[in-house]
Structure formats: structure tokens, C-alpha cells
Amino acid sequence: MRLQVDPSACDGFGFCIDLLGELLAGDEWGFPIVKQANVPPELDSYARQAVKACPRKALQLVPQRA
Amino acid sequence: MTVLDVRPSTTRLLYGLAGTGADLTTHLATHGPLPVPSRLRPQWQEAVLHEVESSGLTGRGGAGFPAYRKMRAARRSGPGAVLLVNAMEGEPASGKDEYLLTFAPHLVLDGAELVALAVGASTVVICVPAERRAQIADLKRALGQRLSLPYERPNCRVKALPGHYVSGEESALVSAVAGKESVPQFHPDKSVGLRLGRQPVLVHNAETLGHVALICRHGAHWFRQVGAPEAPGTSLVTISGAVRQPGILEVETGLPLGDMIAAARPVPDVQAVLVGGYGGTWVSARNLSVPFGPQSLKAVGASMGAGVLFVLARGSCGLFETEIIARYLAGEGAGQCGPCLFGLPAIADDLALIVRGQPQPRDLERLRTRCGLVAGRGACGHPDGAARLVNSALGVFQGDANYHMRFGPCPGCRLPATAPVPSRFTRKVEPA
Numbered sequence: 001m002r003l004q005v006d007p008s009a010c011d012g013f014g015f016c017i018d019l020l021g022e023l024l025a026g027d028e029w030g031f032p033i034v035k036q037a038n039v040p041p042e043l044d045s046y047a048r049q050a051v052k053a054c055p056r057k058a059l060q061l062v063p064q065r066a
Numbered sequence: 067m068t069v070l071d072v073r074p075s076t077t078r079l080l081y082g083l084a085g086t087g088a089d090l091t092t093h094l095a096t097h098g099p100l101p102v103p104s105r106l107r108p109q110w111q112e113a114v115l116h117e118v119e120s121s122g123l124t125g126r127g128g129a130g131f132p133a134y135r136k137m138r139a140a141r142r143s144g145p146g147a148v149l150l151v152n153a154m155e156g157e158p159a160s161g162k163d164e165y166l167l168t169f170a171p172h173l174v175l176d177g178a179e180l181v182a183l184a185v186g187a188s189t190v191v192i193c194v195p196a197e198r199r200a201q202i203a204d205l206k207r208a209l210g211q212r213l214s215l216p217y218e219r220p221n222c223r224v225k226a227l228p229g230h231y232v233s234g235e236e237s238a239l240v241s242a243v244a245g246k247e248s249v250p251q252f253h254p255d256k257s258v259g260l261r262l263g264r265q266p267v268l269v270h271n272a273e274t275l276g277h278v279a280l281i282c283r284h285g286a287h288w289f290r291q292v293g294a295p296e297a298p299g300t301s302l303v304t305i306s307g308a309v310r311q312p313g314i315l316e317v318e319t320g321l322p323l324g325d326m327i328a329a330a331r332p333v334p335d336v337q338a339v340l341v342g343g344y345g346g347t348w349v350s351a352r353n354l355s356v357p358f359g360p361q362s363l364k365a366v367g368a369s370m371g372a373g374v375l376f377v378l379a380r381g382s383c384g385l386f387e388t389e390i391i392a393r394y395l396a397g398e399g400a401g402q403c404g405p406c407l408f409g410l411p412a413i414a415d416d417l418a419l420i421v422r423g424q425p426q427p428r429d430l431e432r433l434r435t436r437c438g439l440v441a442g443r444g445a446c447g448h449p450d451g452a453a454r455l456v457n458s459a460l461g462v463f464q465g466d467a468n469y470h471m472r473f474g475p476c477p478g479c480r481l482p483a484t485a486p487v488p489s490r491f492t493r494k495v496e497p498a
Contacts, residue, residue, distance in 0.1 A: 007443055007445055008249075010403070029404055
């Protein structure tokens with residue numbers, strides 16, 4: 001799976017950055033930067049938790065691009 | 067705006083304009099009848115798509131996407147599509163679509179009806195900024211004249227929409243036509259077409275459709291006879307800034323930038339040209355021999371964009387002008403995406419410090435970092451455009467930056483800003 005952030009939905013709560021610091025970083029305004037979009041299998045469950053934790057449903061897990 | 071003249075060049079869209087909006091009879095006498103059969107046949111539809119594909123026509127709204135691909139996608143999506151004619155032209159330094167719709171409305175409407183019929187779209191919506199009341203009335207009158215045309219026309223209407231910088235972005239346009247807010251929508255998968263309710267949507271720039279009207283009359287071969295091979299034909303450009311005769315120009319693509327601005331009688335000493343639009347690229351006067359075409363402009367980091375050329379005189383401060391434009395762009399975001407909402411004002415503030423204060427090298431470094439931080443992180447390309455503008459300014463106006471770091475505000479900063487933006491953005495730098 002692949003991570004993507006809907007920037008128009010994201011309000012910068014930052015929970016995802018705390019939960020998934022391996023793949024996400026915060027910018028100076030607290031909005032997530034996707035460091036690595038591809039989720040390795042060992043981080044899969046953490047990624048799902050981060051997605052669930054987003055109050056705006058802005059963090060999304062989508063299938064890999066063909 | 068006046069029409070400028072440049073030789074050698076070819077007048078196609080602007081051919082035969084008499085200075086007033088042509089009525090349908092004059093239009094048909096000038097360009098000839100529209101080749102539409104009285105009964106639609108799939109072979110005819112396929113032939114139109116084929117002709118547009120062979121012509122190599124690229125979109126004239128800014129992205130330069132091949133026109134036929136959008137048409138093919140709309141045709142595949144089945145009947146009942148909606149064609150949006152994009153005349154929002156949110157670039158303050160652009161006037162070409164407004165000009166074309168004012169003086170050759172039937173050419174754009176020909177193209178719109180041809181595309182709609184060829185892809186099986188049932189509805190055409192001509193999208194115009196609401197403040198252009200006279201133009202909206204003229205367009206409605208033009209549509210009325212077309213009721214006499216001898217073929218089954220799609221349902222056409224004019225829609226007045228709120229005009230602002232990103233209002234012409236495709237997904238913002240679709241949202242506005244649907245009666246929702248005129249803001250871009252997050253649609254990461256560009257292969258999935260936009261929809262208006264259930265109906266598939268096709269969006270074409272007004273000028274692009276004007277070219278379609280001529281391609282269907284004269285053929286793809288005729289269209290390709292002039293222009294850069296990768297984006298053939300002619301293109302409308304708007305020239306403004308340090309020129310004695312700002313206006314609209316129709317040029318063959320591939321003409322050197324310098325020849326184009328020469329038509330607008332520029333000041334003797336040009337410093338740089340902003341190419342594409344406010345989200346475009348500063349090109350140094352040293353590179354004015356670069357041809358106006360996608361591949362040649364790419365070599366100097368620029369693109370044709372919406373055909374905007376803004377000329378800056380030597381003696382003006384490029385960083386000051388860029389700050390004015392960056393501040394304007396910061397205020398013109400849709401306010402949805404954090405990196406744009408916070409990043410663009412921060413970028414404008416960084417520029418203000420560089421222009422108005424006594425900057426340090428680390429201030430330039432922070433500005434570069436921030437430009438890298440906002441690009442690619444919005445629902446639309448607005449932050450990318452602002453970053454592109456500022457990055458190119460830091461390259462082309464490096465001399466100005468060095469002056470500012472050594473001595474503070476330069477003499478050029480005390481001149482009135484020349485970039486056309488609403489007056490609240492054009493505050494001069496006061497003498498210390």
C-alpha cells in the first residue's frame with residue numbers, strides 16, 4: 001500500500017507524524033510531509049493506526065500505482 | 067488592449083477582426099461555414115478527433131496538454147458529457163481569452179460545438195468571470211444568433227462564475243459549475259476524469275477551441291504549417307510591463323521571445339521577462355533569443371503557460387516585483403491546504419525581508435528551502451507556481467540579491483511596482 005495526504009482536508013493535527021515518524025515528517029507549520037509513500041510490510045499496522053487516528057481522514061492508504 | 071503586429075507571423079484566430087464583435091454572418095463570411103453534417107455519424111465524429119490529433123494542438127490554458135487526449139477520454143466515457151469552455155483567465159497579466167471572446171466569439175463557439183458533437187457531449191457551458199457583465203450579454207446574444215445554424219446543436223449556455231486566481235483550475239471550475247465553492251478538489255489520480263454529478267466533464271480553454279474551429283475547416287496539415295513542431299500553430303500572448311504598447315499578439319509558436327516583445331515596443335534596456343504567468347518563470351534578457359515553444363523554453367526552466375509575457379526594465383528591482391507578485395499569490399490561494407496557506411505568506415515575508423531589510427545569506431537559504439517545501443503539496447499547482455516564480459527570481463536577479471545583502475534596499479525598490487496586481491499589493495519601499 002501507499003500513503004497519501006489529501007492536503008485540502010488536512011488541518012495539521014499531527015497525530016500521524018507522531019504515530020508514523022518512519023514515513024512522515026512535519027513541516028515548520030505542522031503539516032505532514034510524506035518522506036516515503038510506499039509502506040513496507042513491517043509498518044503496515046502502524047500505517048493503518050495513523051490513518052485511523054486522523055480526525056480529518058486526510059491521511060489515506062491507497063493501492064500501489066500500476 | 068490593442069492587437070499588436072509582428073512580422074513574420076500569421077494571423078489565424080484574429081484574422082479579419084474589424085474591431086467589434088463579429089456577428090454570425092460576418093464570421094461565416096470571414097472563415098467559411100462550419101463543416102458539420104446535418105445528421106451526426108460516428109465516422110464524422112472519429113474524423114474530427116483524428117484531425118485534432120494529427121494537428122498536434124496543445125491546450126492554450128497553461129498546462130499545454132494535447133487537446134485530442136481530453137476529447138478521446140470524454141468520448142470513451144459515453145454520451146451525455148458536459149463541455150466546459152474555460153474563459154476564467156485568472157492571470158491578472160493575461161487578457162487573450164477575454165479578447166478572443168469579445169472580438170471573435172463565434173470562433174470559440176464553433177470550436178465548442180464541434181468538440182461537443184465529436185465527443186457526444188450534450189451540453190456546453192461557457193464559463194466567464196461574473197464581473198464581465200457586457201461580455202456575458204454579448205455571448206448570450208451570439209448564442210441566440212446561432213439558433214439559425216443548419217445542424218443539431220448541443221445545448222449551450224453561459225455561466226457567470228466568481229473570478230479569482232485559481233478559478234480556472236479545472237477541478238475548481240467543475241466545483242463552481244456544480245454550484246459549490248470555486249476551489250480546487252484533491253484528485254491525485256489524473257487518469258480518472260472529473261465529473262459534474264454523474265456526468266463526465268471535459269474542460270477546454272477558450273483559445274484552444276478557437277483553434278479547433280479552424281483545424282476542422284482547414285485541416286491538420288494546414289495547422290501544422292507554422293509553429294514549433296511539438297506545439298504547432300499560432301498562439302495568443304499578452305504582453306505587458308515595460309512596453310509602450312501593451313496588448314495581445316498572435317504569433318507562430320517558436321518565435322524568439324525578443325521578437326515577440328519587440329512588437330509591443332519595449333523600453334530600450336530590458337532586464338528580464340516573466341514568461342507564462344505569475345506562477346511562471348523569469349527569463350533573463352540574455353536569453354531573449356530563446357524560441358517560444360515548450361522544448362526551447364524548458365531549457366531555461368520556463369513554459370508557454372497561458373502566453374503571458376511581462377517585461378521588466380533594467381533599473382527596476384526584480385526581487386521587489388517578485389515580492390509584490392508573491393504577496394498577491396499568497397492571498398489568492400483557496401485557503402484549503404496548509405503548506406500553501408502558511409507557506410506562501412512565509413515566502414512573501416522572506417522576500418519582503420530581503421527587499422526591505424538587510425538580508426543575510428541564511429535568509430536566502432531559508433527562502434529556497436521554503437520554496438522546496440510547498441511545491442507539490444497542494445490540491446492544485448498553485449504553491450508550485452509560486453515556488454517556481456520565486457526560485458527563478460533568485461536565479462535571474464542574483465545581482466539584486468547581492469546588492470541587497472551588502473547595502474539594503476536598492477534604488478529600484480523605490481520605484482512604483484509595475485506588475486499588474488490589485489493596488490493593495492503594490493506598496494513601495496519607503497526611503498530609510
